[in-house]
């Protein structure tokens with residue numbers, strides 16, 4: 105693609121690039137006086153709402169109903185599932201007082217909503233006719249993060265936490281739900297033009313209380329991975345703890361099988377990180393609050409009315425359902441280009457006196473920073489075609505980046521070399537034992553993401569586990585993670 109796109113700072117000093125852009129592009133303000141809790145600014149919130157609109161429509165399409173649960177959970181409910189509480193106890197915020205009085209039953213601010221929802225599920229679910237039962241909510245959740253916090257990525261208030269919770273009459277139907285979640289996730293990822301991988305987490309790193317957990321990861325510019333989605337099959341684990349039973353057609357009482365599917369504002373972090381460059385954000389047209397900015401370029405002594413022409417073009421685009429803005433500020437065009445590039449507006453249309461006279465316009469693409477002259481009469485079609493071109497280019501560029509950062513090796517030494525060099529994801533044979541998995545995590549100073557999913561992709565033959573020398577059963581993925 106065009107040589108004008110610079111990604112030096114993006115690739116070499118990603119952390120600084122990201123922290124600056126969060127504020128300069130108007131996504132969030134980090135100056136709120138509680139660590140790890142940030143303020144959504146109007147532009148950032150508009151982008152996030154566009155992502156959520158797609159999620160709501162997918163939930164509707166797949167028969168999930170939206171609910172809203174309270175943020176406070178009684179300690180007594182929180183403690184019903186042993187593994188779950190062990191996993192979260194160290195990172196919950198407690199509410200211990202009301203006014204001057206200590207509470208009889210302490211409350212926690214939800215870190216996730218299993219323990220809030222499931223006592224209600226046991227009241228709502230009565231018979232096989234109620235199943236499958238599918239609900240979701242998008243709410244704020246709280247986790248006392250002790251690691252270094254980072255906006256949208258590691259925060260103490262996750263303010264756009266998506267969680268779908270389902271109940272089923274069999275393990276098979278819960279498995280069908282996981283496949284549906286994966287399909288929804290895939291559609292969302294395409295909508296955001298972000299390629300990803302799915303791994304089945306090792307047992308020691310699954311969600312507290314889950315039978316198994318799947319995680320979706322993306323590749324960040326610095327070669328570390330970011331988890332942006334999870335799916336968990338709980339089997340009957342929570343159903344037993346919260347007594348969620350249904351009556352079968354034969355009149356027997358059985359525990360339900362449950363699943364969850366989770367995502368958050370990390371989706372926006374992924375979009376920023378994957379598509380951005382040294383000029384700022386690069387937004388996919390699907391979620392850009394402004395898809396097209398029209399910039400009139402008046403010239404001294406020119407008679408043509410560039411402002412009227414710009415407004416006329418904008419009106420036509422608006423009527424075609426495109427989100428458009430005309431920048432009529434009295435500042436130099438170069439300054440306007442800078443501002444809109446920083447905010448990642450996918451398409452800029454420039455109109456000067458000669459364009460008015462020749463019934464033309466200049467279309468500039470944010471992703472490639474290239475320009476083309478189009479006929480005035482063909483502008484809507486040209487913009488639509490450019491949107492498609494941007495979506496394809498963003499996805500393909502990111503896919504190439506992801507794939508070039510996955511390396512299959514046979515030995516610990518080769519794996520270490522990958523992490524020293526360009527980082528990324530290492531795939532290495534593994535016998536399947538926890539001991540060897542943990543040993544590799546330690547040797548590589550990396551996390552095991554898990555095994556490729558679906559499971560057919562994880563099986564290998566004829567290789568040895570580099571730790572114990574026994575025959576390897578799986579491919580295991582390791583990465584340095586966010």
Ligand SMILES: [Zn+2]
Pocket residue numbers: 534535536537540569570571572573574
């Ligand atoms: Zn082994």
